[in-house]
Amino acid sequence: MDFSQAAAVTSRLEVLTESASTNAALRTLSADAEAWPHLSVIVTDNQTAGRGRLDRSWIAPAGSALAVSVLIRELPSRPEAIGWIPLVAGLAMADAVAAQLVGHEVAVKWPNDVLVDGKKICGILAESTGTAVIVGSGVNTAMAAEQLPVPTATSFAALGEVCDGDRLITDYLRRLDGLLSALVAWEDSDRSGIHDAVSARCATLGREVDVDLPDVSTLHGTATGIDADGRLCIDVAGIMHVVSAGDVVHARLT
Helix, strand or coil, rough: CCCHHCCCCCCCCEEEECCCCCCHHHHHHHHCCCCCCEEEEEECCCCCCCHHHHHEECCCCCCCCEEEEEEEEECCCCCCHHHCHHHHHHHHHHHHHHCCCCCCEEEEEECCCCCCCCEEEEEEEEECCCCCCCEEEEEEECCCHHCCCCCCCCCCCCCCCCCCHHHHHHHHHHHHHHHHHHHHEEEHCCCCCHHHHHHHCCCCCHHHHHHHCCCCCEEEEEEEECCCCCEEEECCCCCCEEEECCCCEEECCC
């Protein structure tokens, strides 16, 4: 795999022939702050024991998907602003995917799943190390239609496209770096422009949704917006609920 363009826009990039989990590998390596500075990256196209949100497994056939983990050391001082990092990563990846899938509808399902024509092409998992944040992304690139795990998934190959992995990661890192820099500088999602940018890409807003919450309850209502802290606002029979974590299912549009 050639990622020479991506290597030029980050502080350190390591390409692994195989990794159980790029997030777990980067977490271990990040203990050496000098060797692994801000915006260090690990990439592989063969992740054998990846994890999604809620500890779900994420496994793809070798060579069919790209797993990329980014180490973020330069963080906003306000905890509320740090909560925007997963949404910022989703926006950055959606923009990178859209640059290669011209003519397709590319959007984000809150908080950070990337959808193409309503189907998931990328999942993102952000994890704190205590002093830094690791953002892992799994993008379905060469996965054939019959290899897709669920009918609601898609890939570049299933769409009849060939993904330029180097360009994808380069575009993602550039956009992510710019958004993170704005978030750190302003410490505020509104003044930085991040709230508007994320909202514009978010396909969840204005939709009827079911939200499965961590306490196993489910909210059914209309997603009306994203608040200043990145939480999803759900109108349930006229009562507003604010969700900081949960699995969102979009109702079908008729």
